[in-house]
Amino acid sequence: MASANDEIEALIALMARLPGLGPRSARRAVLHLIRRRGALMAPLAAAMAHVAETARECAVCGNIATGDLCDICLNPARATGEICVVEDVADLWAMERGQAFRGRYHVLGGTLSALDAVGPDELGIPRLLERTRAEAISEVILALNATVEGQTTAHYIAEALEGSGVSVTSLAQGVPIGGELDYLDDGTIQAALRARKRF
Amino acid sequence: MASANDEIEALIALMARLPGLGPRSARRAVLHLIRRRGALMAPLAAAMAHVAETARECAVCGNIATGDLCDICLNPARATGEICVVEDVADLWAMERGQAFRGRYHVLGGTLSALDAVGPDELGIPRLLERTRAEAISEVILALNATVEGQTTAHYIAEALEGSGVSVTSLAQGVPIGGELDYLDDGTIQAALRARKRF
Numbered sequence: 001m002a003s004a005n006d007e008i009e010a011l012i013a014l015m016a017r018l019p020g021l022g023p024r025s026a027r028r029a030v031l032h033l034i035r036r037r038g039a040l041m042a043p044l045a046a047a048m049a050h051v052a053e054t055a056r057e058c059a060v061c062g063n064i065a066t067g068d069l070c071d072i073c074l075n076p077a078r079a080t081g082e083i084c085v086v087e088d089v090a091d092l093w094a095m096e097r098g099q100a101f102r103g104r105y106h107v108l109g110g111t112l113s114a115l116d117a118v119g120p121d122e123l124g125i126p127r128l129l130e131r132t133r134a135e136a137i138s139e140v141i142l143a144l145n146a147t148v149e150g151q152t153t154a155h156y157i158a159e160a161l162e163g164s165g166v167s168v169t170s171l172a173q174g175v176p177i178g179g180e181l182d183y184l185d186d187g188t189i190q191a192a193l194r195a196r197k198r199f
Numbered sequence: 200m201a202s203a204n205d206e207i208e209a210l211i212a213l214m215a216r217l218p219g220l221g222p223r224s225a226r227r228a229v230l231h232l233i234r235r236r237g238a239l240m241a242p243l244a245a246a247m248a249h250v251a252e253t254a255r256e257c258a259v260c261g262n263i264a265t266g267d268l269c270d271i272c273l274n275p276a277r278a279t280g281e282i283c284v285v286e287d288v289a290d291l292w293a294m295e296r297g298q299a300f301r302g303r304y305h306v307l308g309g310t311l312s313a314l315d316a317v318g319p320d321e322l323g324i325p326r327l328l329e330r331t332r333a334e335a336i337s338e339v340i341l342a343l344n345a346t347v348e349g350q351t352t353a354h355y356i357a358e359a360l361e362g363s364g365v366s367v368t369s370l371a372q373g374v375p376i377g378g379e380l381d382y383l384d385d386g387t388i389q390a391a392l393r394a395r396k397r398f
Contacts, residue, residue, distance in 0.1 A: 005270045008254070008263065011246040017239060018228045025219040030250075031289055032218050034263055037251045040216055045247035047210040048232070052240040055207070055233045064207065064233055071204045090230055 008034070060131075062107030062124065064089050072096075072105060079103040083131065084141045085157060087111055087150060095143060103141075106131065111149035112156055125157060132166050142170040207233075259330075261306030261323065263288050271295075271304060278302040282330065283340045284356060286310055286349060294342060302340075305330065310348035311355055324356060331365050341369040 008030065016026035033041040057063070058070035065071070072078055082103030086092045092105050108123040120126065132140060140161060144150035158168045174192040175184065184192075207229065215225035232240040256262070257269035264270070271277055281302030285291045291304050307322040319325065331339060339360060343349035357367045373391040374383065383391075 005263075005265055007246070007250055007265060011243075011250050014239065014243040014246055019231050020220060020224040020228060027292065028289065029217045029219060031263075031292075033247070034250065034254045037254055040213065041247060041251040044210075044213040045244050045251055047206070047213055048240060048244035049248065051206055051210050051229075051233065052236045052244055055236055064204075064230075066204055066206060090227065093226065093230075 061105045062089075062109060063092055063105060077102075080135060081137055082139045082141065083128070083135075083137050084143050085128065086143050087145055087153075091143065091145070101141070104135075108144075108153065111144070111147075111153040113149055120156065120160075123153070125160065128157070129160055129164075132161065132164060137166055139167045139169060142168065144170070146173060260304045261288075261308060262291055262304055276301075279334060280336055281338045281340065282327070282334075282336050283342050284327065285342050286344055286352075290342065290344070300340070303334075307343075307352065310343070310346075310352040312348060319355065319359075322352070324359065327356070328359055328363075331360065331363060336365055338366045338368060341367065343369070345372060 012023070012026050012030045015021055015029055016023045018026070021029060033044070051066075054066040055064055056066070056068075058065040058073055059068050060073045061070060063070035063072060065073075067074075079102050082101075083106050084092075084095060084101050084103060085106045085108065086095060087108055087110060089107055092107055095101055095105075106124075106128050108125070108128075110118055110123055112118055112120065112123065128140075131137065140157070142154040142157060144154045154170060161168050172195065173188070174195055175181065175188065181189065211222070211225050211229045214220055214228055215222045217225070220228060232243070250265075253265040254263055255265070255267075257264040257272055258267050259272045260269060262269035262271060264272075266273075278301050281300075282305050283291075283294060283300050283302060284305045284307065285294065286307055286309060288306055291306055294300055294304075305323075305327050307324070307327075309317055309322055311317055311319065311322065327339075330336065339356070341353040341356060343353045353369060360367050371394065372387070373394055374380070374387065380388065
């Protein structure tokens with residue numbers, strides 16, 4: 001099924017491995033890139049090569065960094081004393097877009113899973129507990145997904161911190177801003193009702 | 200809204216300019232790339248840089264090539280004497296995936312448009328007419344989109360070739376293979392009825 005030459009086909013095959021692109025949209029994206037090879041394709045290739053070369057995990061929090069430490073851990077304006085625990089870097093980025101949290105993070109890189117043999121050590125939970133002591137943390141905010149695995153992991157961390165004097169909190173559950181009740185799942189409505197507040 | 204560092208943000212902004220990716224899916228794609236920076240990101244950056252460096256338009260047909268001529272124009276096994284005229288390279292690739300046409304192509308790079316001031320010269324139609332003489336072409340197959348602009352362009356080319364002895368044909372219109380009548384637009388059903396064949 002040769003429809004372009006081998007080098008272009010190889011590029012399409014690599015692009016098709018990106019999430020959100022299939023073989024057909026990868027083909028369209030490559031064609032778009034070739035049409036704009038000076039203005040878009042060459043800068044994109046260079047930016048990608050540079051990040052591939054320099055990106056690594058922050059040694060403290062697990063965020064993506066281009067040095068030993070990430071920009072958040074290096075930023076003296078970020079509050080110390082509070083750690084927000086997230087499952088992965090995408091969740092950290094989502095929290096940052098919210099611009100509500102000004103402390104530090106801890107990226108677990110997954111959730112506890114007996115099936116996949118992911119235990120506390122694989123998630124760096126001992127390192128989190130050590131940080132709460134070393135950095136004199138007063139609050140750990142569990143911003144884990146509202147899935148069974150996320151909540152299991154949250155309970156595990158909360159128990160591990162019991163008696164340590166660290167306050168453990170989690171994100172509120174309820175109706176999203178702008179959300180319509182008719183489109184919400186039953187679990188969210190139940191959680192929002194249980195956590196109802198005086199108007 | 201700093202959610203990653205500047206270099207990673209710059210990469211996300213470039214990725215978001217690809218068709219089919221928005222800001223959110225570009226972010227997800229970049230995160231996926233960084234996680235697989237050795238196995239996927241570095242090879243992708245290299246393949247992209249290479250194609251950006253070498254890709255150009257085939258001097259004969261307008262297909263994408265990595266040399267002066269594209270693989271199809273260079274392939275001695277492809278029939279001479281037949282030219283398939285397409286709007287753009289994506290259409291050429293679609294024809295090639297069909298594996299039904301074994302001749303040569305001519306890529307117009309668009310359609311005639313009075314509004315956008317695209318005339319026959321901008322589309323290389325004089326070059327197409329010249330090719331029909333120089334390459335002793337017996338048939339020109341118009342594989343243009345079934346849109347108003349595509350069909351206007353098809354009529355223009357057919358008229359320009361009138362009296363030249365070249366047979367001008369176009370792709371058949373009708374019910375797609377596997378297509379259900381209930382889901383077809385009226386125009387397709389009308390075209391399929393007009394072009395009905397003895398069973």
